[in-house]
Amino acid sequence: MSDNDHNLVIGRIDLLAKGVRRLTLTHPDGAELPAWTPGSHIDLHFSFGGMDFTRQYSLCGHTDDSRHWQVAVLHVPDGRGGSAYIHDNLCEGGTLRVAGPRNNFPLAPASNYLFVAGGIGITPMLPMIAEAEAKGADWRLIYCGRSADTMAFLDDVSGFGADRVVIQPSDTHGRVDLADLIAHADPATHIYCCGPESMLDAIEGGCADWPSTQVHMERFSKREDDLHQSSNPFEVEFARSGIAATVPADRSILEIAEEAGIDVESSCQEGVCGSCETAVLAGTPDHRDEVLTDDERAACKTMMICVSRACSGRLVLDV
Ligand code: FES
Incomplete structure (x- = not known):
């Protein structure tokens, strides 16, 4: 342990x-x-x-x-x-x-937040709201669900008042117009969204012109489209042991590392939890995770070895 x-x-x-x-x-x-x-x-x-x-x-x-x-x-x-x-x-x-x-969805300092939660996606928003309140930030919560009886923490969030919190059970209130919500948001707003894939896609689409540093998503699982990406074999070197190996098209770096007896932390194996984040010493990763930000991806300093692969023919990793 x-x-x-x-x-x-x-x-x-x-x-x-x-x-x-x-x-x-x-x-x-x-x-x-x-x-x-x-x-x-x-x-x-x-x-x-x-x-x-x-x-x-x-x-x-x-x-x-x-x-x-x-x-x-x-x-x-x-x-x-x-x-x-x-x-x-x-x-x-x-x-x-x-x-x-572990925190892959941290609350950035801001004066203005829009929290959008779908169903159980309300959970990370609760401590975020508490912090936004404690810091005197302006915030709103849009909380969507199938029906009110499936929506946890309703009493907790509705206590903040209707000017802060919109509760939107779709069976009685229909679906919220996320595109309209984003279009009318203050440009300095940081948007945090956690919920089903369709909600995240709608937010992502509506925020296409927003700075990526202001749009924060947490996914429950890997995107459906990403499950079908094609893969090529490449070489990997685990620098601390000097072990080098080929990663075949149908296997992950993590699997190859474990097979070689290299101790690497991992958990979800879907690129969503961040536990297998590994430093890159040489080569260019093909990032396929849901954890790193655009800036972190571009920096190529780390990668999630459970799902990400290589753009270059060879990667050297600090494990
Ligand atoms: S094991 Fe969760 S991101 Fe790799």
Whole structure:
């Protein structure tokens, strides 16, 4: 277990909305947990059916509560099984292996924020709103969902008032016009969006002319289009061990590193969590992750080796 791993106790489980459970995690000795910032997530590790699983969840509690971490988990019946396991098998008093926290979705300093949340995408917005409030920033939240009974934390956010928060259950209020919202936003606004793919795509389209540094997205999983990108083989050298290998078209750098006995941290294996970020010493990465910003991609200093590949024929990595 690394310093980043913790065995935590599930102190409490609350049903927040239809299909949404909140887990409150504590240290077994009641000790303080590592500090975190708004936008951070943790990895929950568990095993079932003879297989190991890791799932990422945004921390949604209070950053100044150093003895509890809270995550809210949506039950996805046709998902990959992780949320069903969490809903059906975890009990108060049980333990969980947890890694993190890690922040790939940090809140940039700004005077003006537009938070757009879809469904369980509300979770990272809660600590962001708390920070925006604490700093006296101007902010608005657009919170969309299928129906009010599926939308967690409604009481928490509606308490800020209708001039700050728009609650938009689509069954009674229809869909929000995101393009119109963006068109009327103050140009200095930083937009934060977390929700389903269609919502992220709409925000991305509406913000095509905005500086990329002001548009911040968190994806639950890799984009559908990215799953079908073609790949070529290339050479990789792991500088610390001097091991060199070919990465075939159908395998990842991470797989090749693990096969060579090189210890690399990883979690989601989809390019969304940031845990396998690796420094690039030579060569040009073909970035295929959802973590790095445009500027970070252009700098070519690091890459997510679970999904990203090489534009050049050879990469040298600092592992
Ligand atoms: S393992 Fe999550 S980004 Fe690579």
